[in-house]
Amino acid sequence: MKKFITGNHAVAEAVRLCRTQIVAAYPITPQTPIYEKLSDWEAAGELGGIMMRTESEHSAMAACLSASLAGVRAFTATSSQGLALMHEMLHFASGCRAPVVMACVNRTLAAPWAFWSDQTDSLSQRDTGWIQIYCEDNQEVFDSVIQAFRIAEGVLLPCMVVLEANYISHFMEPIEVPEQEQTDRFLPPVKIPERFDVDNPSFVAPVVSQVQFEAFRHLSYEAMSNALDVIEEVDRDFGDHFGRNYGLVEAVGLDGAELALVTTATITSTARVALAGLREKGHRVGLVKIRVFRPFPTRILREILEPVPRVAVLERNLSLGREGIFCSELKAALVNSEKPHHVQGYLAGMGGTNVDPDLIERVVIDALSRERVSDEPIWMMEKK
Amino acid sequence: MVVKAQSRPAEVLRPGHAGCPGCGHAMGMRMVLRALGNRAVVVVVPSCVAVISGPYPYAALNVPMFHSAFEIAAPTAAGISQALKIQGKDDIPVLAFAGDGGTFDIGLQSLSGAADRNEDFIYVCMDNEAYMNTGIQVSSATPRYAWTGTSPMGNTRRKKHIMEIMAAHRIPYAATACIGFADDLTAKVKKAKEMRGTRFLHLLSPCPTGWKMEQHLSPKAAVAAVETNIFPLYEIFGGSEYVINYRSKGLPVETYLSLQGRYRHLRPEDVKSIQAETDRNWEELKRRV
Ligand code: SF4
Numbered sequence: 001m002k003k004f005i006t007g008n009h010a011v012a013e014a015v016r017l018c019r020t021q022i023v024a025a026y027p028i029t030p031q032t033p034i035y036e037k038l039s040d041w042e043a044a045g046e047l048g049g050i051m052m053r054t055e056s057e058h059s060a061m062a063a064c065l066s067a068s069l070a071g072v073r074a075f076t077a078t079s080s081q082g083l084a085l086m087h088e089m090l091h092f093a094s095g096c097r098a099p100v101v102m103a104c105v106n107r108t109l110a111a112p113w114a115f116w117s118d119q120t121d122s123l124s125q126r127d128t129g130w131i132q133i134y135c136e137d138n139q140e141v142f143d144s145v146i147q148a149f150r151i152a153e154g155v156l157l158p159c160m161v162v163l164e165a166n167y168i169s170h171f172m173e174p175i176e177v178p179e180q181e182q183t184d185r186f187l188p189p190v191k192i193p194e195r196f197d198v199d200n201p202s203f204v205a206p207v208v209s210q211v212q213f214e215a216f217r218h219l220s221y222e223a224m225s226n227a228l229d230v231i232e233e234v235d236r237d238f239g240d241h242f243g244r245n246y247g248l249v250e251a252v253g254l255d256g257a258e259l260a261l262v263t264t265a266t267i268t269s270t271a272r273v274a275l276a277g278l279r280e281k282g283h284r285v286g287l288v289k290i291r292v293f294r295p296f297p298t299r300i301l302r303e304i305l306e307p308v309p310r311v312a313v314l315e316r317n318l319s320l321g322r323e324g325i326f327c328s329e330l331k332a333a334l335v336n337s338e339k340p341h342h343v344q345g346y347l348a349g350m351g352g353t354n355v356d357p358d359l360i361e362r363v364v365i366d367a368l369s370r371e372r373v374s375d376e377p378i379w380m381m382e383k384k
Numbered sequence: 385m386v387v388k389a390q391s392r393p394a395e396v397l398r399p400g401h402a403g404c405p406g407c408g409h410a411m412g413m414r415m416v417l418r419a420l421g422n423r424a425v426v427v428v429v430p431s432c433v434a435v436i437s438g439p440y441p442y443a444a445l446n447v448p449m450f451h452s453a454f455e456i457a458a459p460t461a462a463g464i465s466q467a468l469k470i471q472g473k474d475d476i477p478v479l480a481f482a483g484d485g486g487t488f489d490i491g492l493q494s495l496s497g498a499a500d501r502n503e504d505f506i507y508v509c510m511d512n513e514a515y516m517n518t519g520i521q522v523s524s525a526t527p528r529y530a531w532t533g534t535s536p537m538g539n540t541r542r543k544k545h546i547m548e549i550m551a552a553h554r555i556p557y558a559a560t561a562c563i564g565f566a567d568d569l570t571a572k573v574k575k576a577k578e579m580r581g582t583r584f585l586h587l588l589s590p591c592p593t594g595w596k597m598e599q600h601l602s603p604k605a606a607v608a609a610v611e612t613n614i615f616p617l618y619e620i621f622g623g624s625e626y627v628i629n630y631r632s633k634g635l636p637v638e639t640y641l642s643l644q645g646r647y648r649h650l651r652p653e654d655v656k657s658i659q660a661e662t663d664r665n666w667e668e669l670k671r672r673v
Contacts, residue, residue, distance in 0.1 A: 021470050024463065050466060054459060055497025062456035062494065066427075066463030069450065072470050074463075092453055196425040196448040196464060198476055203443040204450040212440055 003177050007138045007168035010175055011077060011103045011161070012037035014145035016047055017183040020101075021072040021190070024052035024063040028082040029115050030165045031105045035077060049073075057082035061089035061100070065158075068098040069204060071194035073149060076100065079165065080107035080121045087125065090158070094129025094220065096205055099152035099159070099192055102130075103145060106265075106316075107165040108351055116352020117164040119265070119317035123293075123325045129220060131159040131227055132293040134264045138173040140246060140291075143238065146187060150234045153192050155227045157220070164316075165352060167266040178242060186241045228295045248297035250289040251304045253279060257286035259310040259368050264290050264326055267314060267348075267355050274357035278364055285364050290326060298333040305334065310342045312367035314360065314380075316349035323347075323377040344370060345377035353382040396422045401444040403436040406599030408589035408606065409510050410436050411563045413445075413481065416508055416587070419573035422447050424477045425468070427461045429491070430454045431483030432517045432591070433510050455490040457482035462503035469504075477506060477577055484511040484525030488544050499553040502581040506573070509546065509584070512591035520594045527614075528661070529654050531596070531646040538649060542661070547586055547620065554623035555582040560615065562588040564606030568617055568629055588615045596645025608640035613666040618673075626672040637662055 005013070011034050015023065025035045041047040054060040057078050064074040078086060083104055093100050104122045108114040122132060131151060135141040144161045152159040163169055195204050208216065232248060239245030252272065254260060263271045268289045275287050288304065290297070305311060311334070313327040322328055327345035334341050346363050349355040359380055366378070396417035403410040409432045417426070426449040428434045434451050438444040452460040461480040468476050482491055487509040495507065514532045515521040522535040524544040531538055550558045557579050561569040569587070576583040590605040592598065597605065609615035610632055617629040637659045641647040650658075 022463070022466055024459075050470065052462065052466060053501070055493060055500070059456060059459035059494045059497055062452065062459040063463035063466070066450065066452065066460045067467035070425075070464050070467030070471070072467040088453060089456070194471070196450065196468075198423045198425070198448060201422070201443075201446060201448040203437070203440070203445070204448075206438065206440040206443065206451055207434070208440045 001177050001179070002174050004172055004174045005138065006033065006170055006172050007141050007163050008033040008105070008170065009037055010138045010142040011145055011163070013177055014142045015075050016041060017178070017180060018146055018149050018187055019048050019073065019189065020075045021049040022052065022064065022067045022074045023049060023076065024054050024060040024074070025076050026054055026057045026060050026078070026082060028057070028079050030107055030169045031077045031079045031082070031103070033169070034103060057086045058089055061086045061093060064100045065089060065093040065096060065098040068100050068192070069096060069195040071190070071192055073190040074100050075102065077103040077105070079105040080109050083121050083125060084109060087128065090125055090128035090130055093158045097156040097220070097223070099156050101145065101148045101152055102158065102160045104160050104162045105165055105169045106162055114351055115165065117167055117316060117349065118351055119315070122160060122162045123317050125160070126294065126325070129157065129224065130294060131157055131231070132162060133159070134162045134291055134293055135168065136265055136268045136289065138168060138171070139175045139244070141168060142175050142177070143242070143244060143246070146183060147234050147238055150187055151227065151231050153190065154230045154234065155223050156192065157223055157227060162265070164266050182241065186238065224295050228297060231292055246291055248292040248300055249304070250291065252287040254286035254288070254304060254308060256284055257308050258284040259312060259364065260286050260288050260305055260308045261360070261364060262288045262290060262311060262313045262326065262330060264315060267316065270355055270357055271314070271360050274360035275364070277357070278361060283364065283368065285368070293326070296329055296333065301330065301333050302337055305341065306337060306339070308341070310367055312344050312346060312363055314346045314348055314363055316355070318347060318350065327377065342373045344373045346380055347377045348380040394418070394422065396420070396446050398444055398446055400442070401436045402438055403432060404593050406592045406602050407432070407436070408563050408591055408602040409433055409512060411602065412510055412587050412589040415563065415566055415569050416573050417445065417447070419570040420477065420479055420577060424479055425449065425464055427452055427457055427464065427478065427480040429457045429482050429486045430517065431486055431510065432512065433481040433483060435517060454486055456494050457486055457491055458495040458498035458503070458507060461505035461507065462498045462501070465504045479506040479508060481508050481510055483517065484509060484513060485515045485523045488525040488546055489523050496553065499550060499555050499582045499584070502555060504580055504582070506576050506583045506585065509586050511586060511588050512594060513543070514594050516591050516594040529647060529650055529658065531649065550584045551620045551623045553582070555584060556580070556622060557619070558584040558586070559619040560586045560588070560617055562606040562610060562615060562617070563590070564603050564610055565617060565630065572619070594646070597643050601643055605640065605643050608635070608643060611635045612637045612640045613662050614640055616666060616669055618669060626669070628669065628673055
């Protein structure tokens with residue numbers, strides 16, 4: 001069935017269709033409509049699961065991960081400060097191998113205060129051991145939440161589906177929403193370990209020795225590496241069920257390209273339009289969208305970028321003292337390539353400023369004509 | 385008197401825990417768990433309780449348990465309890481042990497949130513009146529004048545009144561208990577187990593290491609705390625109905641203070657002031673009944 005809904009509403013629809021058993025959440029702009037929509041459905045008796053209205057995001061994640069360890073399907077949604085407050089529990093969820101699913105609506109982190117799109121909140125959680133999927137539009141958000149439960153429960157690691165403030169969270173788009181039975185066929189009822197079994201007692205997360213800690217980290221590392229295959233397999237199967245899929249990364253027009261523009265999330269949609277125009281004008285430029293950030297799809301990125309001499313990374317986030325975070329990650333992925341690449345970072349859209357086709361054209365022209373790459377990112381700032 | 389083996393209740397805390405000799409926490413946990421039984425899920429958070437529970441691959445407790453993070457004993461227990469209900473296992477109680485730091489200080493917000501929602505679990509605050517697990521630092525449960533590593537001249541603040549805070553949440557049940565009165569403690573755990581919603585036990589458990597006293601003195605100190613009215617035994621039903629469970633002998637506070645090295649520096653006027661505060665608190669409690 002087609003529905004004309006916001007990205008936040010799409011998240012809520014997916015959470016309901018996935019027969020999520022526990023939702024624990026706390027309000028924060030711009031995530032709140034997800035929390036409200038699920039509450040409306042709970043009040044109307046249309047949500048299969050229960051809602052826990054905790055007194056903070058930190059407690060929301062505490063409740064989600066413990067419920068998940070008990071063996072139920074758990075979900076939360078947050079943004080920005082709320083995600084930062086959760087930070088401790090994000091490590092904990094991953095370390096306990098609790099397959100919690102979260103929607104993170106990207107929003108600027110204070111200070112200064114602002115409410116617009118910026119990816120630094122979710123990217124700051126890079127090392128917490130969560131799978132991270134960055135979405136381009138409402139349909140992809142909806143589909144990725146459904147995929148996320150199967151991925152998380154398959155590898156026993158938590159999964160974060162990332163959508164941007166306003167550009168997705170509050171913008172309405174027509175999306176395809178499947179029937180319950182169709183979703184059930186793709187996502188079977190939850191079947192994860194029940195870790196608190198009175199007939200077979202065990203101790204979850206006890207104190208361990210140095211050697212044991214290292215061994216547990218290695219197990220988590222293997223699970224996360226293995227997640228790359230699982231994500232691809234789940235995505236392929238999703239395609240078989242619903243006729244749409246996304247891949248770990250997406251490449252457009254790389255054949256014979258002199259430059260690959262690398263983007264994530266909503267900037268990708270604009271880039272599709274801008275690049276099509278540039279190719280018509282004869283510029284040899286292709287597009288690479290990175291969808292899955294953790295685990296990082298190193299091998300596939302290296303393969304598809306192998307024949308492309310120049311790479312420009314355009315992104316809406318910043319690691320102070322370095323550059324855009326996707327750019328650093330991509331450089332690290334390409335460092336062992338046979339042929340060296342010129343990789344130039346560009347920052348745009350910071351704080352939710354608009355990234356229009358004209359800005360993207362300027363980035364591409366700059367990257368194609370640049371004699372030397374700069375180690376510093378180039379700021380494409382909007383005029384005040 | 386010879387106690388027949390079969391008349392002893394089943395132990396949930398197994399021999400070989402990792403606490404100090406004479407630890408009041410270990411005694412308290414043993415009593416609480418024996419009353420609770422082993423068809424329950426137990427949450428512990430960083431504190432001596434977690435140390436006592438044993439390092440991997442050992443487990444001192446014969447129940448499924450989870451060592452959660454410091455400030456979230458309550459929402460952890462709430463999450464498990466909600467999950468068990470969804471799975472149709474409503475008959476399995478969830479009990480959380482947290483220390484005084486994890487309850488009075490860093491965990492107070494999340495405890496308040498869970499109590500406000502009247503989440504269904506038993507919360508036992510194991511109060512040894514300081515951060516003992518990190519080596520004796522002051523908490524808001526540390527009594528006035530008590531020495532700790534971060535109150536070397538004696539604590540200047542009064543002990544936070546956690547029972548009043550919990551009563552203000554109008555939870556179904558809150559009670560004080562201590563290891564010096566095992567029958568009272570056992571009865572309270574059993575009573576709590578039969579109830580639903582947030583149930584809170586404030587359990588005073590003397591710590592020979594942190595209180596600077598002989599290892600064998602934990603039970604004696606616990607009895608003295610009650611008999612001097614420093615730690616009265618009472619229950620609060622629904623946040624307003626107070627019941628005092630034990631009429632103490634009303635012994636002078638020195639009986640309790642003199643057992644402990646952490647009060648060694650007290651001047652006579654300090655003891656007087658502790659006595660006066662204790663008397664005031666006791667009168668106030670009696671007024672509430
Ligand atoms: S420090 Fe105190 S509470 Fe902790 S294990 Fe030792 S005696 Fe018990």
